Amino acid sequence: MLNALLEEVDTRMNFTRFCQIVEYLAGARDLNAVDDPPRILTSSYEWVVRCCVWVVALVLIYAFSGQTSKFIYIDF
Amino acid sequence: MIFNTFVYYLMFLFPAAVAYRLLNKDLRPWSIVLFGSGFFVYFAYHMAGLAGALCLALFLWESIISRFYKLDSWWCVLGMVQSVLILGVFKYWNFFTGLVFWHADNPVHWSGAFLPLGISFFTFEFYHYAWDRKYNRTESGTLSEYLAFILFFPTMVAGPIKRYQDFLPKLRATPKDWSNDWERGISRILTGLVKKFAVADLLIALTYHLNAADIGVAARPALILWLVAYSIKIYADFSAYSDIAIGSARLFGIVVPENFDWPYGRQNIQKFWACWHMSLTRWLTDYVFIPVARLPKFRPPLYLAIVITMLISGLWHGAGLNFLAWGLYHGLLLMIHQQWRRWKGPPSEAPAAVFASRVATYLFVLAGYSLFAMNLQCSMLFWRRLILG
Structure with missing residues (x-):
């Protein structure tokens, strides 16, 4: 039963595709490397999504800046 | 610090990436050399003073020696040995001599020891080039191309560790698609900064407790929570660094x-x-x-x-x-x-x-x-x- 449940979850979430979309939005992947991209990312309004990502990122950076520390690996 | 400072973006990254894209093929590697040298001297001086900044000489020495590397050459062996020696002396001298003289004061302790900026990473790139030249797995390239490879500042301090044979074709290609590279690169840099500021740095409040005094009085669930927080922090911190490095390289049109x-x-x-x-x-x-x-x-x-x-x-x-x-x-x-x-x-x-x-x-x-x-x-x-x- 657990197997069936996990299979169902896996099918619904399609984790690989989800990761690809996150990577695309994060700048780590080009759109042509996303399998079956959502319609919003191929439409003429795709720039709105990208602007939203930048705005959210800038707000988060602004909100949390000022408490920054050294990157761990710089000392390695 | 470096990637979370305005100086990095305003003095080095943006001017260097624009200059790189505007210059002709012959001058592009030299623009990386110029900005990379400035980057190293500036940040190494801030971290380790004049001695740190003078370590730029290591890159210049390595670039001279590298011109003698060829198939099955002893120069390549010398290059590998000197890479290991540079890393060994700066990073491990006090550790290993401390182990040798574990029972007494270390008579050869180097009290002024410091780590040159990015030494663990650039020595690995030196070693790779010497090894691959010895076995003829990569071409020599010109002096400017090799200097651009070792002084490419987005990856100089903490990687990702590049390979010369991967880097060279990208350095020689004329960067196109400016708008896509910059959109992808800036998205990646912003992602890295969010990971660093909003995740890694936030978790310091928990990981800070991983010391003997706090562990001595902590309950079991707190110990587990601190270790889980550390696992998230180190991933967020280092992947943030890599995101910024990769995004920065993308501004040049170079995929690392x-x-x-x-x-x-x-x-x-x-x-x-x-x-x-x-x-x-x-x-x-x-x-x-x-x-x-x-x-x-x-x-x-x-x-x-x-x-x-x-x-x-x-x-x-x-x-x-x-x-x-x-x-x-x-x-x-x-x-x-x-x-x-x-x-x-x-x-x-x-x-x-x-x-x-x-x-x-x-x-x-x-x-x-x-x-x-x-x-x-x-x-x-x-x-x-x-x-x-």
Whole structure:
């Protein structure tokens, strides 16, 4: 039963595709490397999504800046 | 700091990327050399003073020696030896001499010891070039191209560790598609900054407690929470650094190797290492594991080659016994995994088994962080408190 449940979850979430979309939005992947991209990312309004990502990122950076520390690996 | 300072973006990254794209083919490598030298001197001076800044001479010396590298040449061996020596003296002198004179004051202790900026990474690139030239796996390139390779500042300080044969074609190609590269690059840089500011730095409030005094009075759930927080922090911190480095390189139109591919939640420790600090794993595989496993006269068992490689990996992460123990721990995990696969055959594809293996792998990696985040005594105290209360 657990197997069936996990299979169902896996099918619904399609984790690989989800990761690809996150990577695309994060700048780590080009759109042509996303399998079956959502319609919003191929439409003429795709720039709105990208602007939203930048705005959210800038707000988060602004909100949390000022408490920054050294990157761990710089000392390695 | 570096990647989370305005100076990096306003004085180095944006001017260098614009200049690189506007200049002609012959001048592009020199623009990297110019900005890379300025970057090194500026940040090395801030971190280690004049002596740190003068370490720019290491790059110039290496670039001169590298012009003599050719197939089966002793110059290549000299290049490899000098890379190891540079790293050994600056990073491990006090550690190893301290081990030799463990019973007394270290008479050769280097009190003014400092780490040149990015030494663990640029010496690995020096070594790679010397090795690959010795076996004719890469072309020589011009002086300006090699200097651009070693002084390419987005990856100079903490990787990803590049390969010359991958870098050279990108350096020689004329960068096109300015708008796409900059949109992708800036998105990647912003992602890195969010990970650093909003995740890694926020978790300091928890990971700060991983010290003997706090561990001594903490309850079990708190100990587990701190270690889990450390596992998230180190991933967020280093992958943030890699994101910014890769995004910065993209502004030049240069694609550098990825460093992380969703490492937590992999099905076994071997897959974890294939997805964690990938450029280092590949370097260790090519320049430590394979040469050790294929030693001509004494061919060690595969397990021994694995353990030696992971011990070197541990030592590379820091000059301390805890890092050696962390390397040994991962070496043993990889060894046990190999043996387990031989014994049990291919892994089950059943979703429950896959899920369990993902969780188990994360827990083993998590346990290892106790050795990474703390010194040996503190780590032992951590486990004593966790197990015995």
